[in-house]
Amino acid sequence: MKMNLQNATKVALTSLLLCTTALVTSPAISVSATTSSHKSNWHTEKKWSKKLANAGYVFKLPNAQKGALYKNNGTSYSKNTLEKIINQNTLFKVKNVNVIHNGISVNLVSKDGKYKGYTTYVNAIYNKNLLNEDLQPLIKAELSVMHAKDNGKPTKKLLSRAETLAAGLTGQNRKIALTSIKQLKQFIKRGTMAETPVLLIGKYPGDLLNE
Template structure:
């Protein structure tokens, strides 16, 4: 699964520090702005930067839900935040959403989501405010949890644990979940050792880092 042993011991810490800072900066810089500031007309030119990522996520269909701490606002100008009552309802009922667009500015990113019943056409912050429903699956959740331990160096980032992650995916009984698990391991390897940015963030880690 991992061909270059040298990368195993050198790259992870660099990636860990770099990407963790990237996520934290994106979150902190965006959270300091009001919803209306983030989605003002001046931001429209920044839709193109992550167009390919938005397209990739959109193809997955209605597989995203809103995290309980999400900044959840309407797709309008100006953006109007949904009430806490409405957001709680969406979170508790696990309303399914599909990705439409990703909007970026400096270190801040937001994603435009539409619900399956078309009732909600909204914006939330990316990647913290949404999650892929499969990341909470009973068979896949342990895989995601162990990958996070590797990413945050809570277990040694070495060939043994990376192979363990792969074996965990291979042992999943359900064909559908096993395929998703194997895809996740492949994405995680690429993200960890070759190219780590929002475009390569493994699908099941969206909303699960930190």
């Protein structure tokens, strides 16, 4: 995928608009049940899909208004069902990421297997670890690195700060942090949305939790 993120805001808004148009206002168009006439317009990003799938069941829907989950037949889960999913803190795993024109569709499955479908990447899921208090300094430091990269500013000192914070963590937090730092370095190198650290999904390119 060659999506350049030197201007992250522009890309995010473009992706959001295209995703919203394709998936929200026209829910009858299903990524998983696309007709043969539409197949040439989308493809699966295998590397990106694997990266998100390997994170496991760490993704959540933000709320019934901001998030949307469509069944694979193209119909939407009801607002009551979405509220139930959110109130029960249902966790999801990413099965794969599909690119439709310049938009993004993410196939999800819940941990209990009860809910399956697709949603958009930039405005409908977030990583539960964003709420981990012990990871807040690291998250802030990594975001500083990404914003510097987007604005063409030096990242070396900011990255060093993030690495120091990651090294100071312990247990599962340290494991999450070191994985995130590795992914952050890939973002610095390539600067595409696909290289966004999994930990920061929901905080970058837009802050879903504070909207």
